[in-house]
Amino acid sequence: MVVTSPRTRAPRARRPYSGTREINEQSELGAVYMRTLIGAQRRLGLSVCLVTCGALALLPLLFTIEPELGKFRVFGLGLPWFLLCLATFPMLVLAGWFYVRQAERSEREFAELVERP
């Protein structure tokens, strides 16, 4: 048997819209895409913030509960001075760098997801 022409009348599988189009047309699926992105970014932002700022915010409590800690010396500086004048700043920059890297990565993943035809 020789097939001279492909079957064209049978229903073809529906070619899915790209994620971009789903989002632009405000479909349910588009909303799910967006909720996923926003959720991921919110989780990332909040965790970087809470870990970094939370750790900092523990210090006043720590120094109040245990005043002796204030007299402890690191590199010739009192512990509060060492922590707040020197140690904090590199930590903040590092946290910021980590956040930027992760946020850009999750945006790239989102772009790959929605641009898939």
Add this chain to the structure above:
Amino acid sequence: MTSGYAVVAVMVVVLGTILVGAYGLRVSRTTSDFYVASRTVSPWWNASAIGGEYLSAASFVGIAGLIFAYGPDMLWFPVGYTAGYLVLLTMVAAPLRRSGAYTLPDFAEARFRSRVVRGVASSLALAIGWLYLLPQLEGAGLTLNTVTGAPDWAGALVVTVVVTVNVMSGGMRSITFVQAFQYWLKLTAITVPIIFLVAVWQVRGADSLTEPEFPSFRQDTEVSFQRQATIHAEQEIVIRGTGVVDGERLEDRELLLTSGYHRIDGGSKFTFPKDAPVPHLSTMAHNTNESWSLPASSGADFPLYGAYSLIIATFLGTMGLPHVIVRFYTNPNGTAARRTTLIVLGLLSVFYLMPPIYGALGRVYTPELLMTGQTDAVVLVLPTRMIDGIGGQLLGALVAGGAFAAFLSTSSGLVVSLAGVLSQDVLRLGGVRGFRISAVLACLVPLAMTFVSTTMPVADMVGLAFAVAASSLCPLLLLGIWSPKTTTIGAVAGMLAGGVPALTAGLVTMFTDTGDSWYEILLSRPAAWTVPLGFTVMYVVSLATQKHVPAGVQRTMVKLHAPENLGLDGSGSSSSGQERS
């Protein structure tokens, strides 16, 4: 420490600012140029400009002064000012840029499609801006007074005039150049003297800065009292000079200052002998250098509450400052906005290493400021005090120039953003002319306020502006960006519930004397109760009014969060008013 070099340095900074501004004038032509520098600014320029704008009088002179007077509790100011940018980076930077908003009121309108939300946000932005401008002008007065002996109002007037002229002629384009230049100027001006001061301190035997002794005069020191001061002397001191002590007039003669409290009138000038312990201002805690260096040494009531309130205000307040927000529009996209913010974080971290060193050296070399109460002057006085001759004078001039750069740059940024709000929301005058009229008005109000406000450390005043921003505009931004459930009514209720009490508390602290009342700390550090109030009211009212979720909120969320290069039509068909012509 009147010094000719310092006057020259201040003049050079003022002229330099005007010249760089005029250079920008040639390239700013259209309204779009005036407002947002046509979005052609690279992340490094932008980050330097943000840094230049952000490092205000509070950062340059105020922090060192507070640390000098009150010890390590005040280190939360530099830490908080920097950590505020981490919060801004992680929660606000990219979505805010993507919203296309130029000012906070623009963001409010873009997110909630409501004139009412916009109006409330505008009023709050104006209040915060003016609250923030006031200490800049007071700081300028202090600096000019310290280096030339000019009256306090002169410095405020100079800053007002230079800023108004500069903003009116160049707008934002020139301001971006001015600001970027200012950051590097300020960093140089605070770092170079520190290198010399630390070297001198080391060469002279590196006296411990935390001895268990009270600060004492290192040499015979002539002290002039600008204002009336009530001081407490621990032991008898023989002083010599002209002035009024306890109501008794002295003309160039000796007086035995008995131990106990004394009132010295403004305009007095006395020489205190070498090695005598420094009497301290009655309102200030009396600490040995050792006890000063420990936490909770400031002697304030409820130190833990105070620390947390300061932490909350500075961590969350940064994002609500009107002049900070404006800068994000000049980034080409959300990703660039994030990178810019990260660079800012680095630039601020470098700068904030310096002020605590001034504060600590001041305990040993300029202790008399603890007695006159002019603690904010420690950065300005230290170089001439520690280094004799022309070297010290030149370094002093550098610091004075840097300080003036700080007032000019922060004030310029504030005036640009306030003028934007005024011309669009209050005067309703469009175009370049409306912007210019608004710029004048934005300057005049705080200048008038400098004549009535009390003398409060500049960093404390700035702290109040942060508290108002953290209680009102911060909930608006955070909940507006991250929760689609936030409603128009909720936004208005939350901003008012947090902002009005914080603002009232701030004004009461600034313009009245609350003295030693138990509630004084609740008013001078309001953030710990007003910020939770603002957030809770905004969230709860939003949940209760879910029928009033603004139309098209899904589209707005797409616009705020989706990367720009995907061609996502987030703003939908109802996009309007975002791009300025």
